[in-house]
Amino acid sequence: MITCDVKEMYFSQNSFSTYDFCSLKFRRRYIDGLYWPGSWVTDNEKREMVEQGQLFHLLAHRYYCGIAMGELERYLTEPVSSWFKELQNFRPLTAGAVFLPEQELRCHQDGIRLVAKFDLLMVLPDGRAVIYDWKTALGRPKSQYYRQHIQTIVYRYLLVKAGGFLSPRGAFSPADISMIYWNPRYPRLVEPLAYSEDKYQRDADMIEKKIKEIESRDYDQFYATGDQKKCRHCEYSPICHGRPMAADLSEEVEEELDIDWDDIDEMLFE
Amino acid sequence: MKQVISGPLGSGKTSALKEKYRHLIAGGVKSDNILVMVRSSLDEDKWRKTLKIPVSGTLHIHTYFGLVQNQLTKFWPLVESKLPGTSKLLQPVFMTVEASHYLISTMVEEVRHSGGFAEVKSTTENIAIQLIDNLNQAAVNGISLPAAAKRLHMLAVSSGGEEKTAAYLDAITVMKQFREKCLQTRSIDYSLAVELFNGILMSDCRFLKYLKEQWRYIIVDDIEEMVPTAQDLILYLLNDAAGAYMGYDPEGGHTVFFGAYPEGVRQKILPRCEIKELKPAGGEQTRELAANLVRVITGKAREMTGSPALKGQIVTVLRGEMLEKVVGQVERLIASGTKPKEIAVIAPVVDKVLEFSLHNKLAEREIGIANLSRSKRLLDQPFANAMITLAVLANPDWKTEINFSSLVQTLCLLLKTDPVRASLLAEETFKNDLKLPDLDELNLREQVGYRYAEHYQELRQWVERRRQDKPDLELLFQQAFAELLSPLLPGEEDLLACRQMIDSAVKLRRVLSCYNDAPLGHNFIDMIQKGTLAAEVLYRPPAHRNKVILTSPLNFILNPYIERVKYQFWLDIGGNQWMRGMAKELANPWVLSRRWTGHQVWDDGVDQNIRRQKLGILVRALLGKCSEGIFVAYSEINSQGWEQNGLLVDVFDSVQQGREAGD
Numbered sequence: 001m002i003t004c005d006v007k008e009m010y011f012s013q014n015s016f017s018t019y020d021f022c023s024l025k026f027r028r029r030y031i032d033g034l035y036w037p038g039s040w041v042t043d044n045e046k047r048e049m050v051e052q053g054q055l056f057h058l059l060a061h062r063y064y065c066g067i068a069m070g071e072l073e074r075y076l077t078e079p080v081s082s083w084f085k086e087l088q089n090f091r092p093l094t095a096g097a098v099f100l101p102e103q104e105l106r107c108h109q110d111g112i113r114l115v116a117k118f119d120l121l122m123v124l125p126d127g128r129a130v131i132y133d134w135k136t137a138l139g140r141p142k143s144q145y146y147r148q149h150i151q152t153i154v155y156r157y158l159l160v161k162a163g164g165f166l167s168p169r170g171a172f173s174p175a176d177i178s179m180i181y182w183n184p185r186y187p188r189l190v191e192p193l194a195y196s197e198d199k200y201q202r203d204a205d206m207i208e209k210k211i212k213e214i215e216s217r218d219y220d221q222f223y224a225t226g227d228q229k230k231c232r233h234c235e236y237s238p239i240c241h242g243r244p245m246a247a248d249l250s251e252e253v254e255e256e257l258d259i260d261w262d263d264i265d266e267m268l269f270e
Numbered sequence: 271m272k273q274v275i276s277g278p279l280g281s282g283k284t285s286a287l288k289e290k291y292r293h294l295i296a297g298g299v300k301s302d303n304i305l306v307m308v309r310s311s312l313d314e315d316k317w318r319k320t321l322k323i324p325v326s327g328t329l330h331i332h333t334y335f336g337l338v339q340n341q342l343t344k345f346w347p348l349v350e351s352k353l354p355g356t357s358k359l360l361q362p363v364f365m366t367v368e369a370s371h372y373l374i375s376t377m378v379e380e381v382r383h384s385g386g387f388a389e390v391k392s393t394t395e396n397i398a399i400q401l402i403d404n405l406n407q408a409a410v411n412g413i414s415l416p417a418a419a420k421r422l423h424m425l426a427v428s429s430g431g432e433e434k435t436a437a438y439l440d441a442i443t444v445m446k447q448f449r450e451k452c453l454q455t456r457s458i459d460y461s462l463a464v465e466l467f468n469g470i471l472m473s474d475c476r477f478l479k480y481l482k483e484q485w486r487y488i489i490v491d492d493i494e495e496m497v498p499t500a501q502d503l504i505l506y507l508l509n510d511a512a513g514a515y516m517g518y519d520p521e522g523g524h525t526v527f528f529g530a531y532p533e534g535v536r537q538k539i540l541p542r543c544e545i546k547e548l549k550p551a552g553g554e555q556t557r558e559l560a561a562n563l564v565r566v567i568t569g570k571a572r573e574m575t576g577s578p579a580l581k582g583q584i585v586t587v588l589r590g591e592m593l594e595k596v597v598g599q600v601e602r603l604i605a606s607g608t609k610p611k612e613i614a615v616i617a618p619v620v621d622k623v624l625e626f627s628l629h630n631k632l633a634e635r636e637i638g639i640a641n642l643s644r645s646k647r648l649l650d651q652p653f654a655n656a657m658i659t660l661a662v663l664a665n666p667d668w669k670t671e672i673n674f675s676s677l678v679q680t681l682c683l684l685l686k687t688d689p690v691r692a693s694l695l696a697e698e699t700f701k702n703d704l705k706l707p708d709l710d711e712l713n714l715r716e717q718v719g720y721r722y723a724e725h726y727q728e729l730r731q732w733v734e735r736r737r738q739d740k741p742d743l744e745l746l747f748q749q750a751f752a753e754l755l756s757p758l759l760p761g762e763e764d765l766l767a768c769r770q771m772i773d774s775a776v777k778l779r780r781v782l783s784c785y786n787d788a789p790l791g792h793n794f795i796d797m798i799q800k801g802t803l804a805a806e807v808l809y810r811p812p813a814h815r816n817k818v819i820l821t822s823p824l825n826f827i828l829n830p831y832i833e834r835v836k837y838q839f840w841l842d843i844g845g846n847q848w849m850r851g852m853a854k855e856l857a858n859p860w861v862l863s864r865r866w867t868g869h870q871v872w873d874d875g876v877d878q879n880i881r882r883q884k885l886g887i888l889v890r891a892l893l894g895k896c897s898e899g900i901f902v903a904y905s906e907i908n909s910q911g912w913e914q915n916g917l918l919v920d921v922f923d924s925v926q927q928g929r930e931a932g933d
Contacts, residue, residue, distance in 0.1 A: 008319060034765055058361060062344065070347045075358050104328035106301075117328075162325035165300060238752030239765065 006031055007215055010106065010115040011207075013154040019214060020150070021230060026214070027222035028236050052080050053136040056184065057119065059084050060134060064093060064101035064120055083136070083184035090187055091120070091132065098123040100166065107162035112207060116158050127169040128176045130192070131155050135183040143191040146181050155179055156195045157203040174200040272514040274493070274540055277548030279827065279894035280834055283517035286548070287489050290515045292323055294487055301326035305485035305507070307500065308333060309492045309525070309828070316830045317491075330485070334500035335460065338467040339364055342458070345477055349470050350456075359456040362463075367402075368774060369781040370459040372797045373451070374398040377444045386440040389433040392855050395800050400857035401445050405461035407862040410497035410529040412468060415449055418862055425861045429872055441856045455784035468499050472506070486512045493539065494522040497529035498864050505538060516543065521890050524827055527852055527859055534864065551834075553897045555579040560893035564886040566921045573924035579893070581837065583922055584903035589842075590627070592905040596839055597631040599901055600818060603837055610637055612836040614819040616826050616892065618847035622650065623909055628820060638817035642832065643825055648774075649676075649798055651767040653755055656680040658771075658798055660750045661743060661791070663704060664736035668792035670799075674700065684754055685725045691718050695726065706730040729754070743791045744779065747772045771798075823848070827891045836898040843922065844904035844914025848888075849881045885917065 009015075009030060019026040028034045059080070062069070069076075076084060093099060100121040107114045120132040133151065135141060146152055156177050164171040178192040224231075224240055231237055275283050287306075294304060301323070308314050310333060317331045332340065342349060346361055365373075375398040381387060387397060408418035419442040426438035452462050471477045488507050490496065493516045496504070508514055516539070523532040550557060559579040565571040582599065586592040600613055617624060620643035632639050648654045659680040662672045674696055681692035694717060698707045706729065709715045715723045732754065736746060751768045760768070775794050782793065819832060823840075826832055842848075852859050853872065860866060860880065870876070893900070902922050908914050 032762065032765075034769060055360060058343070062347065065344065067345060067347055070351050072347050072350055072358060072360055075360060102328075103302075106323070106326045106329070108322050109324040165298075165325070166327070238748070238756045239760075 006217075008113075010108070010113045011211060011214075012115050013151040016154065016207075016210060017150045019210070022225035022227075022234065023217070023222040024224040024240065025234055025236055027219070028239065031219070031222070034236070034239075049136070049138075055080050056083050056087075056136055057134060060087055060119065061101045063088065064099040066093065079185075086184040086187040087134075090182060090184075090190070091122070096125060098166075103166070105158050105162050107158060110208075112161070112211060114154065114158050114162070114207065116155050118155065118159075121159070121163075121166065123166055123168070125168060127167050127172070128178075129159060129163070129167070129172055131159060131177070131179040133179070133181050135181055136185065137183070138185070140186055141181050141183050141189055141191075143181075143193065147193055152179055152193055153203045153206065156193075157200060157207060160195070160200055161204075173197070272508060272511070272543040273546055274516045274518045274543040275546050275548060276518045276520060278519055278521045278550045279891050280551045281548040282551065283519070283548060284491055284830075286546075287491055287515055287517050288317070288321060291321060291489055294513065295323050295326055299487060302328050302330070303485060304330060304487040304489065305337075306331040306489045307337065307491070307496070307504070309495045310830075311336070313491060313830050334497060334503075335463070338463050341471060341477075342463055342467060345471055345474075348474055348477060349466050352470050353453065353456075355454055357454065357456065363455075363457045363780060363784055364463065365452075365457050365459045365781050366774070366777050367460070368797060369457075369778050370402055370448075371395070371398050372778065372793065373781075374401055374444065374448050375800075377447055377451075381440050381444055386443075387437055390437050390855060396854075397441070397856060400854050401441055401448070402459075402461075403854070403857045403859065404441070404862060405445055405449070405459070406464075407529055407857075407859045409461035409464035409468075410499050411531075411862060411864050412499050412502065413862060414465075415446065419445070421861050421866070421868075422858070424868075425858055425872055437856060457781050457784045464499060468502070472503070478506075481507065482510050486510075488514045488516075490514075490516040492522065493518050493535050494520075494532040495525045495530045496535075498531045498534055501531060501534045501539065508539070508542060514543070521887065521894070523887055524824060524891065526884070527850075529859070529863070531864060550894065553579075553893070556893045556896050556899060559900075560890045563889050563893075563921060566924055567886045567889065567917065568882050576925055577899075579896075579899035580902075580922075580925060581899040582901045584901060586905045588907055589905040589909045592841070592903050593624070593627050593631065596841065596901070596903050597628065597635070600632065600637065600839070601635050604637060608836055609816055610639075610818045611816045613839070614821065614826055614832075614835045614837070615639070615839045615841060616821060616823050617841040618822060618845055618850075619842070620820060620822055621909070624841070625820065632818065638815065639820050640815060640817040642819055642821040642829065648767060648770060651763065652679055652683050653760055653764040654767040654771050654798075656683050656755060657747055657750050657768065658795055660733065660736075660754070661746055661795055663699075663706065663733050664746060665740075665791060666704060666737065668795070670792050670795050672704070672799075681726075683758065684729055685722050686758075687719075687722045687725075691722060694718065706733055743794055744772060744775050747775060774798075823888050823892055827888070827895065832895075834895045834897055836896070838892060838896045838900045840892070840900055840902045840918075842904055842908065842914070843902050843918040844906070844916045845908060846916050848916055848918050849885050851877050851881050852884075853877060882917070 015026065015030050018029055059069070059076075063084075100118070100123065102117060102119065103121045104115065104117045118131050119134045122130045122132065124130075133155070156174070156179055159177055160172050160174055166172075167176070174195040174197050177195040179195075180190060180192050182190060231241060234240075275286050277283050291304065291306065295301060306317060306329075308317055308331060314331050314333060314336070318329060321329070342362055346359075349362075350358055375394055378387065378394045378397045378401070382394060390397060392400065404418065404422065405415070407413075408415060413421070422438050422442060423435070426435040448459075449462065452459055458466070485507060488504065488511055490504055493501075493504070504514075504516075518535060518540070523530055526532075555577060556579045559577040562571070562574040562577065566574050584592055584595045584599070586595060596615065600615075603613060604610060615628065620641060625641050629639055629641075649658065655676055656679075659672055659676050662668065662670050674693075677696040677699060678689060678692045681687065681695050682689055685692065685695075694714070695706075698712060698714070699705070701707075706726075707714075708730070709718060709723050709726060718726060736749070741749065747768075751772070755764075755768060778794055778797070819826070819835065821829070821832070826838075858872065860876075861872060902918070904914055904919060906914060
């Protein structure tokens with residue numbers, strides 16, 4: 001394990017949301033490097049959901065890379081089999097667009113150090129781009145929730161700020177960009193989240209301030225949240241409170257606590 | 271352009287390669303089209319952290335094996351379509367080293383039960399390691415398993431009698447059995463991953479087309495440490511690459527034991543590239559000392575004159591005295607202005623005694639020391655030991671044994687009591703078939719002390735509840751951590767050990783789930799108790815900590831986070847571990863390499879020659895990361911009471927004689 005200097009680290013949507021959730025949790029995970037992998041889920045049902053979500057992401061990656069499933073398609077079981085069919089109907093791999101699955105973007109300039117990995121980036125010949133993010137959680141996607149979500153903020157901002165080399169015109173303007181969260185459990189629910197110059201400026205300010213705020217803290221100034229409900233469902237609960245993490249997440253709590261097993265940013269720990 | 275940047279350790283090759291990377295990006299090349307290959311995951315980490323490019327896409331920075339795993343996962347449908355058997359999987363399951371070790375150990379054990387490996391001295395676990403080494407060596411050299419079996423058989427016939435041949439035949443049987451099982455279950459160990467990558471993907475035109483289109487530029491650091499199949503991949507990419515930049519150390523080759531093949535670089539890669547030479551950085555005197563030492567080590571000179579870079583020799587009868595003198599010298603250096611982080615203590619084996627003694631002796635002088643070696647067993651970590659002990663206490667049906675001191679240590683830790691009380695409780699527990707006894711039934715409350723007795727009863731209840739509920743091992747570990755260990759305010763290393771324990775259990779469970787009949791619980795405990803699992807090292811760059819570095823020679827040389835130091839102390843130079851050979855009882859990387867012609871005979875002369883060459887390379891590289899000089903130290907008798915008379919003692923004796931002659 002290598003511990004991390006906060007002044008060198010790249011921030012991600014997950015690290016920001018972890019910081020907002022509890023700054024001590026941020027410290028444990030991203031500075032101390034105490035990363036508790038998602039695969040440590042002991043509840044069998046939850047474990048199965050995590051594995052299904054991961055498999056779906058892998059199949060999507062292969063599909064948009066043009067790697068045919070071949071005879072393996074016969075070995076797909078439900079629900080992933082249906083999810084995969086829905087994905088091909090929803091966003092088929094068609095000519096005319098550039099599909100960039102698992103596309104990573106990094107930025108290290110003007111005091112901003114950011115990284116994101118898009119499940120899929122589709123770039124059209126006219127210079128527009130759509131960021132897709134696959135969700136497989138049970139909950140019905142709520143566009144109002146995602147509209148203000150830090151993931152939306154970071155992904156769209158970063159594509160404008162650092163993704164110009166992927167555009168046929170050499171740069172993306174905010175108006176070129178939209179983002180779609182898509183869950184194969186609700187294949188008909190598609191609400192593109194458009195972007196604008198105003199939002200871009202607002203996002204830039206917010207991200208810059210957040211990075212500065214995190215960097216300005218001394219190691220022992222990453223305080224624990226006062227919200228016991230958050231602690232109850234936190235994987236570091238054993239360290240902070242000597243109690244195991246509670247597994248009984250209701251849908252509502254899960255959304256509120258922003259726990260999404262699809263989005264464990266393992267790339268930061270590779 | 272295809273360029274090799276050549277220079278010794280510390281000459282700035284990696285910095286130059288990073289600069290090339292930045293230059294490519296600044297010139298409009300996409301990071302997605304640049305493949306960077308590095309030697310280890312630590313190198314990978316440092317590359318990622320230090321590139322600092324304004325904007326980029328995906329950074330494809332990989333070790334060879336990391337690249338192999340990624341590509342197998344991505345292109346698994348292509349691989350699976352060419353594999354035999356009907357148990358198709360949607361994605362491969364990669365085995366950790368511990369998992370392969372565990373599984374192959376069970377196979378070795380079965381063969382032993384039926385009379386196999388009769389004359390082999392190595393333990394079952396050691397045999398397993400040697401067989402894994404054979405499989406890996408063959409794979410990274412592109413030698414098929416049948417061909418490897420043939421070579422090993424020839425080696426056995428030429429170098430030993432019937433017993434040796436029989437042992438090798440048993441080894442080959444287990445290796446084949448293991449490979450079949452891996453293929454059957456699609457659980458992929460290191461060797462099979464490399465074989466599938468080279469045998470299937472590297473002969474599939476769709477994959478080859480992808481490779482060429484994807485990576486138009488390649489950058490390779492430490493190319494001399496790359497295994498032959500990695501070099502094959504590099505050669506393939508070189509054909510059509512728009513640019514290639516490779517760092518090469520002509521004095522390298524430290525990981526030959528793990529398959530490095532510098533000869534291949536010299537034969538096939540250097541002739542195809544422009545060579546840019548870098549000068550060694552500083553340390554003229556240390557370089558001269560290195561050159562002289564290498565001459566004596568390799569037998570090209572019989573003695574050498576003294577050198578200003580040889581700062582002192584510490585010779586004592588007993589090891590304890592030697593350590594005392596080393597610490598005294600460290601203290602003097604620090605008193606005269608050297609920072610602790612500018613001093614490295616280097617020993618071929620960093621054992622617990624060495625670590626403990628140096629730590630205590632230096633602590634008395636308020637000097638910190640950081641052990642950066644990777645030789646610690648996970649079981650030696652008190653929190654990890656407590657988790658194992660609790661798992662055994664909670665699962666009597668496993669019939670797994672624990673040793674007395676493990677239980678004492680666990681009780682000391684959990685009850686915060688002293689070893690005397692903990693021993694008393696441990697004794698009673700052993701008498702009670704590893705069931706924590708009721709203190710009142712034994713009238714022990716007073717003896718144990720009322721405060722501790724209360725803690726003990728809570729612990730007893732905790733274990734009893736697990737005996738009844740029987741949670742699976744992962745949950746039990748998490749509960750033990752959450753409810754018993756974390757309230758003890760564990761330090762960073764303790765937390766890391768607990769995390770590693772849980773993580774390893776999760777990973778082994780994944781592999782064993784492919785083997786339907788193998789339960790996780792006691793198998794995992796077995797694995798830990800046999801020392802299969804080494805503790806990860808909690809690494810903070812010492813520059814931030816200002817501590818004396820304690821590590822092994824190879825880690826000092828290869829760890830990218832360990833910078834050049836002013837002074838080095840080479841300890842235990844009388845020990846033969848400085849001159850480790852390559853061959854083991856049932857493994858021989860030399861024979862399973864591309865440098866073996868088939869006509870060569872493996873004998874003691876070859877072995878000794880290789881040992882001397884390796885030592886020469888090691889010594890030169892150590893001094894390459896040293897600016898002022900070295901102290902060498904040895905005791906005539908080592909910590910086990912054996913007399914020490916390794917080659918390095920003779921070498922440094924010759925320095926002294928030379929100096930005397932010069933005086």
